Amino acid sequence: MKSFRAQLPNVASADIQPLRADAVSEIIAAIGAVTPPLSAELEAELVALAYVHADQNVRKKAMAAVTTHVADAAKFKKAYGSLAGAAQHLVDERIRAFEHPLQLGVAKAALFHRMMAASIPFERDPEVRAKILEVMVDNAQREEETEISLGSVYWHWENDSGWASNIELHQIPDGLFGELGQLRQRYAFDGINIHGGELTDLPAELAVAQPWLKSLSLAYNPFTELPDVLFECTNLESLSLLGTNLTDIPAAIAKLTKLTFLDLGNMKTMKSIPESVCALDKLEVLRIGNGSINSIPEAIGGMTSLRELQMQSTSITKLPQALASLPALKSIKMKFSSRLEAAAVRALVGSGVEVDA
Numbered sequence: 207m208k209s210f211r212a213q214l215p216n217v218a219s220a221d222i223q224p225l226r227a228d229a230v231s232e233i234i235a236a237i238g239a240v241t242p243p244l245s246a247e248l249e250a251e252l253v254a255l256a257y258v259h260a261d262q263n264v265r266k267k268a269m270a271a272v273t274t275h276v277a278d279a280a281k282f283k284k285a286y287g288s289l290a291g292a293a294q295h296l297v298d299e300r301i302r303a304f305e306h307p308l309q310l311g312v313a314k315a316a317l318f319h320r321m322m323a324a325s326i327p328f329e330r331d332p333e334v335r336a337k338i339l340e341v342m343v344d345n346a347q348r349e350e351e352t353e354i355s356l357g358s359v360y361w362h363w364e365n366d367s368g369w370a371s372n373i374e375l376h377q378i379p380d381g382l383f384g385e386l387g388q389l390r391q392r393y394a395f396d397g398i399n400i401h402g403g404e405l406t407d408l409p410a411e412l413a414v415a416q417p418w419l420k421s422l423s424l425a426y427n428p429f430t431e432l433p434d435v436l437f438e439c440t441n442l443e444s445l446s447l448l449g450t451n452l453t454d455i456p457a458a459i460a461k462l463t464k465l466t467f468l469d470l471g472n473m474k475t476m477k478s479i480p481e482s483v484c485a486l487d488k489l490e491v492l493r494i495g496n497g498s499i500n501s502i503p504e505a506i507g508g509m510t511s512l513r514e515l516q517m518q519s520t521s522i523t524k525l526p527q528a529l530a531s532l533p534a535l536k537s538i539k540m541k542f543s544s545r546l547e548a549a550a551v552r553a554l555v556g557s558g559v560e561v562d563a
Contacts, residue, residue, distance in 0.1 A: 214318055214361070221247075233255070233259075237252070237255070240271055255315070256282075258290060260290065294322045321369065322371050335382075343389050343395070345362065352420075357372060358372050374403050375403035378412075398421070403427050404427065422446070423469075425447070429451060431456075432455060438461075440463065444465070444466065449471070452473065454480050457485075459483065462486075478499060484503060491513070492516065493517075496518065496520075500523075504528045506526060525546070541562060
């Protein structure tokens, strides 16, 4: 098993390596040996050390070097303040917010010194991304999971422990789905989870995953509409739109004829199950709980394969009569849906349907 540090993406040039030593004393000595002219990569490394390194003495020594050798030292101080003890997402946000020629270098150095899967290097540096993707695939294979999580990476090392870090994607890197397709030669996963990013669109390149992609999660990304390329993924069996900003779903979802699971839970603005969804006659499980959906249309009668409706913690006050005629329905989960009476629901759907209230 590789060591933890060996798994971290370390693509720095030779003059950076002394600044990435394990011992604090060695890092401080290396900072003291820095002399001009400095490469952009070395400047970025010093900036990262000055603001994110855990050791105060390293930060102090690096800050002195930044002040002496980096022309925009004052701008970095204004942008970053002190990030030494800040949470990972805050470090990532602050680095992203400061548009600067050294931004990518600082983000890559922060990834190493804070052991964090920073989003900027993943998005913009193919070499870093390749190493992180390898770890993600290894994780899935070790855990016997069929899904690659692009929203997080779990670093695992030889003493059978590990450490997790999040990636908050703002954009899908060019070529990502092609890279994932190549990695399937290493381990044949068939799902992608892009949880908790800032995505509002998907690239046309997603279509190259159509032959093998069976599950996709776009959960907690601020999508307001679904891109057309999604409906080209006709082998999808599971789709999660959990926590997105959608208000409706286009009729094109009917192209996903193999879809058996759809998650519309935790929606922020959707008020009713879209009629396009109600036309999915192969769908078996629908989740709508914990969000803004507060009504179910009579059109749900078109979901003739639906066997489980998950509607926990909703504000729905009335169920449509059409539920009673769904031939495959076996379970309604409605805990914490206090505006519905369990007895009335049981009377509507009959004794053949389990009502978990």
